[in-house]
Amino acid sequence: MKTRKTLIFPLLLLPIAIMAEDWPCFRGPEGNGFSVENKIPTELKKAWKIALPGRGLSSPITIGNMVFVTASSGSIQDRLHVFCFDGNKGSTLWERQFWSTGRTMAHKKTNIAAPTPVSDGRYIYALFSCNDLVCLDLKGNLRWLRGLTRDYPNASNSLGMASSLLVTGKTLIVQIENDSQPLAIGIDTNNGKNRWKLSRPKSANWTTANLLPGAGKGGKTLVALQSKDGIHAINPANGKTEWAYEGGASTIPSSTRMGKVLLVPSKGLTAIQPRHDGSTYTQLWRVSKLRPATASPTVANGKIYNVNGAGVLSCISPDEGKTLWQLRLKGPFSGSPVAAGKHLYYFNEAGLGQVIDSSGKEGKIVSKVDLGETILSTPAISNGALFVRSDEHLWKLN
Amino acid sequence: MKRHKLPHLLAITTLCSFLGADTASSIREIRSVDAEGRGNESAAEAWSKITKGDANTIPVLLAAMDDANVLAANWLRSAVDTIAQRNTKSLPIAELEEFLSNRNHNPKARRLAYELIARSKPALAKKLIKNMLNDPSVELRREAVQGILDRAQKEDSTNLYETALNAARDIDQIDEAKNALTEAGIKVDLPLHFGFLMHWKVVGPFDNTGRKGFATIYPPENEINFAKSYTGKKGTVKWSNLKTADTYGMVDINEPYGHLKEVVAYAHHTFESNDARKAEIRLGCKNAWKIWLNGSLVFERDEYHRGMRIDQYTLPIEIQKGKNQLLIKLCQNEQKESWTDQWQFQLRICDSSGTAILAKNRLPTPQPKAPTRRPKRG
Known part of the structure; x- marks a missing residue:
């Protein structure tokens, strides 16, 4: 296993065991798809490919050389899998299976392994659309589990749920938001018990929360929960709302954090910034024509990138939301993009990976890779490679 | 199957006696896990101890899944996975085969035993599966x-x-x-095979403006009297017969009332059982609904137009010998999109394996008028 010594400043916000080359959650350590790694190839080649026994929209996550992936299988997707693969060899280190204890109905485009797991560097937390939640250590030892449908019988969505997990300190943030019994729960990472439970806006919601470091009073880290109502910035210790942006927001693409600014898919794209005293936020700008479709925006090279429903990529200035250039990509996109250095990596639903150089006055597609399978998930960047999954396979591209 | 709980625990204890008191105690801890994360800490300790065991522990852990709640079963299954992955070449095949052959064991645990056999002895598994055409798993x-x-x-x-x-x-x-x-x-006769209930009495429409009808108690929730009339959304409403000939038992409430919005209807069925028994109501419905069995609320759900499929909801029930009164409330909301037009449900009574339980008073399946399309899964 590679020596894990590259600890960088922004990652200090996460528990100490997370390193720069790790990709511990949906859209990476900053929750915006950006990796600080500087040796990601721009010509992607298939290093290895491993078969998966079940479907999944969840992203791979990585800790050190380990790649964790969830999947669901069976005629009604009631078999839940958590895999740990060796990132170098593409071999299976361990697999754990669980039976679903909740409903496994989902729209045919999604599936039960839709939420991306999260790690605090010591443990893996995996959630499935049927509300089964498990905590395993890095060796696959079970630490605790919950069947949240047993606890909250109407917390389900017949289209499937997909909000990914977030961990901060000793609290795991779980969103199971739907039309019937919408909840956000702060779970004690030690034992899987509730620290707090919030009733959320009554609506299906597939977005994932963001960490807002320093956004609370006294510089506390807050968690931005997105919903049809907007953003609730909550204290992860007790679930209390510290401030709220009530301008409404999308329930599919998630907000993206760029430094202290949160880019919210709201009435187009709206940039808000928490105030220094942690009391509320300031709206910096709003551009109504910038409408994230399914993919969430990303950041790289000091700019914001958004792809709309027609596959048009816009490069946006962070200070005023001005479009600097546009580039038509081959879409459509369900997964969100990732980025490293000056390059953006977009995988469309047909499995075509498009690498874009964002550094010039115009964006430029510099290479493509065809995976030949439907890709609806968001890749991970780790240890100089991209990890991409379909319903059938996991690839390492470098 | 609570009635077997005590003898079963004794059986586990007996099995554990071969492996030591620690194993029995660990299994007890794991079986104690419950809702809201209760028992997780003790179960984690027990899991850690138990997974240090050798492959001979596996049949004991499988047996411990009998009568265990679904959370405990998952703890135990992951323990089996862990031990099995460490002992791929020394699995106790004869014991697993014996476990598999006993149909009283937990169906999921038996399937797991089968998969372990298949991993080591695929030819044996292939032979065994041929006799499992009517298996409870x-x-x-x-x-x-x-x-x-x-x-x-x-x-x-x-x-x-x-x-x-x-x-x-x-x-x-x-x-x-x-x-x-x-x-x-x-x-x-697919409706017969599935056990779909094809003949209903319906009454409606009542008001569901602003989706308030879901919580509003209309008279059919207090009394079932097919001779009575009630004040509906637009005038007097009374019970009428509604049957379906749909291959997949779809009961279309739009058929008697027209394509209405913001309305509630009730459907009633008398299910006469030969005996008292455990059963499941299996429902597919994309409208908000409530179900009562013999006057008691079984479950309710206020979700509209997020999709439907056969067996979308599985509701465990106890049916009584003789007549069972089944009442379902169906709410249609205000949405106008074409995919929100449906006001319908499909309901069957079966056992936990999905085998239809047919009522004593079941009528012949109505003949279809024209081919129908089954809603796709997902």
């Missing part, structure tokens, strides 16, 4: 049915398709067998 049964379907296709045998259909409980396999038989000119 849905997954074992499915694999056995697939074997028959494959043979039926190869040999173009309607007899084999009929065998497969009789044993099949999964919708895709039922469809495959039914389509082949229909093509061969053999009539298949």
Whole structure:
């Protein structure tokens, strides 16, 4: 296993065991798809490919050389899998299976392994659309589990749920938001018990929360929960709302954090910034024509990138939301993009990976890779490679 | 199956005596986990101890899944996975085979035992699966049915398709067998096979403006009197008969009332059972709904137009000997999109393997007027 010594400043916000080359959650350590790694190839080649026994929209996550992936299988997707693969060899280190204890109905485009797991560097937390939640250590030892449908019988969505997990300190943030019994729960990472439970806006919601470091009073880290109502910035210790942006927001693409600014898919794209005293936020700008479709925006090279429903990529200035250039990509996109250095990596639903150089006055597609399978998930960047999954396979591209 | 709990615990204790008191104690801790994370810490300690055991622990852990709640079963299954992955070459095949052969064990645990056998001895597994066509385990049964379907296709045998259909409980396999038989000119009564309830009495429409009707208690929730009339959304409403001839038991409430919005209707069915027993109501419905059995609320759900499928909801019930009164409340909301037009449900009574429980008073399946389309899964 590679020596894990590259600890960088922004990652200090996460528990100490997370390193720069790790990709511990949906859209990476900053929750915006950006990796600080500087040796990601721009010509992607298939290093290895491993078969998966079940479907999944969840992203791979990585800790050190380990790649964790969830999947669901069976005629009604009631078999839940958590895999740990060796990132170098593409071999299976361990697999754990669980039976679903909740409903496994989902729209045919999604599936039960839709939420991306999260790690605090010591443990893996995996959630499935049927509300089964498990905590395993890095060796696959079970630490605790919950069947949240047993606890909250109407917390389900017949289209499937997909909000990914977030961990901060000793609290795991779980969103199971739907039309019937919408909840956000702060779970004690030690034992899987509730620290707090919030009733959320009554609506299906597939977005994932963001960490807002320093956004609370006294510089506390807050968690931005997105919903049809907007953003609730909550204290992860007790679930209390510290401030709220009530301008409404999308329930599919998630907000993206760029430094202290949160880019919210709201009435187009709206940039808000928490105030220094942690009391509320300031709206910096709003551009109504910038409408994230399914993919969430990303950041790289000091700019914001958004792809709309027609596959048009816009490069946006962070200070005023001005479009600097546009580039038509081959879409459509369900997964969100990732980025490293000056390059953006977009995988469309047909499995075509498009690498874009964002550094010039115009964006430029510099290479493509065809995976030949439907890709609806968001890749991970780790240890100089991209990890991409379909319903059938996991690839390492470098 | 609570009635077996005490003897079962004794059996586990006896099995554990071969492996030591620690194993028995660990299993007890794991079986104690419950809702809201209760018992997680003790279970984690127990899990850690128990997974240090050798492969001979596996049959004991499988047996411990009998009567265990679903959370405990998951703790135990992951313990089995962990031990099995460490002992791939020394699995106790004879004991696993014996466990598998006992149909009183937890169906999921038996399937796990089968998979462990298949991993080490695929030829043996292939032989065993042939006898599992009518197994209580849905997954074992499915694999056995697939074997028959494959043979039926190869040999173009309607007899084999009929065998497969009789044993099949999964919708895709039922469809495959039914389509082949229909093509061969053999009539298949799918509503009977599934146990869909095809004959209902309905009353409505009542008001659901602003989705308030879901929580509003209309008279049918207090009394079932088919002779009575009530004040509905637009005038007097009374009970009428509604039957469906749909292949998949779809009951269309739009049919008697027209394509209305912001309305509530009730559907009632009397299900006469030969005996008191455990059963399941299996419902598919994309409207908000509530279900009562013999006057007691079974479950309610206020979700609209997020999709439907056969067996979308599985509701465990106890049916009584004789007449059982089943009442379902169906709410249609205000949405105007074409995909929100449906105001319908499909409901069947079956056992936990999906085998239809047919009522004593079941009427012949109505003849379809024209071919219908089954809503796709997902």
